[in-house]
Amino acid sequence: MSDKKYIVGVDLGGTKLSTVIINKSGEILARANVPTDAQKGPDAVIQKIKDTIHQVMDEVGATVDDLEGIGIGSPGPLDAETGVIKFTPNLPGWINIPLKDKVQEEFNVPIKVDNDANAAAVGEGTFGAGKGVKNFVYITVSTGIGGGAFIEGKLFHGENSNGAELGHTTIDMHGPQCGCGNYGCWEALASGTAFTKFAIDGLKHGRRKSLILDMVNGDLEKIDAKIVFDAARKGDEYALEMVEREAELLGVGISNIINNFNPRRIIIGGGMSNDLDMMYDRIMKEIDKRALKANAEVVEIVRAKLGKDAGVLGAAALILNQ
Ligand SMILES: [Zn+2]
Secondary structure, eight states: OOSOOEEEEEEEOSSEEEEEEEOTTOOEEEEEEEEOOGGGOHHHHHHHHHHHHHHHHHHHTOOGGGEEEEEEEEOSSEETTTTEEEEOTTSTTOEEEOHHHHHHHHOOSOEEEEEHHHHHHHHHHHHSTTTTOSSEEEEEESSSEEEEEEETTEEOOOTTSOOOOGGGSBSOTTSOBOTTSOBSBHHHHHSHHHHHHHHHHHHHTTOOOOHHHHHTTTOGGGOOHHHHHHHHHTTOHHHHHHHHHHHHHHHHHHHHHHHHHOOSEEEEESGGGGGHHHHHHHHHHHHHHHSOHHHHHTOEEEEOSSGGGHHHHHHHHHHHTO
């Protein structure tokens, strides 16, 4: 590796844009967090990306010559090879936008663009729970379910960068419709969004008694995943049922991953991983029931380590993982 000191990581989200500059040990030296203002269109957002990169560089006194590269995690689908964002529902107007080239116009250093879940997987592999592990699968369970797979020490991309879209594996062929158009995807059943919706639906249709209702003063709109888990921790029967169902659904999807990839480790990130302790035993029970024994024997299920910084550290790690 070169003697260049710094790497920049950019986490481009539909609502927030976060940029950091790190050293090669993964220490964040400066950061910039701004609203994406996605409705202003691609040119304005790309200008913001450039501005935040300048901002973190200025903060540590770095010049372009000090940069090993710039990594960018973005919502997909995108082409990781060319750095072109093909289309993304979270960023209006982004159709075939050559993000990599546009940023390179300003900073003439190596630039890598990858989807946010892949970037987070690379981050965990470089600095977090996947460090030193050759075969691991990262999943993020939050608004949706995303995934990234490390196979034989390398991030798996597939033919056109859309591999390991684990959230869109079918779990129930007659299940609810997913944002992707298919029915019964893992994401449509087990994402944080699906978890909350299912809990609310149960209270709308029949269930009258739950601590959850007291916690939101009867206002179902106020229910989120955290409230359901909090109620479950207090022993609320309905909330415990919801958590049990979620853990079962996660266990089913994870069993598929275990059989498909034969990983050493499965790393769970995203907001829903905050309460992994409450679901762990039920997930393991499901794996025991469904996964192939030889595969199940070698796998560990662990929580992601990078937490809130997974996006930016993962983006920067794209540069280290070439
Ligand atoms: Zn889907």
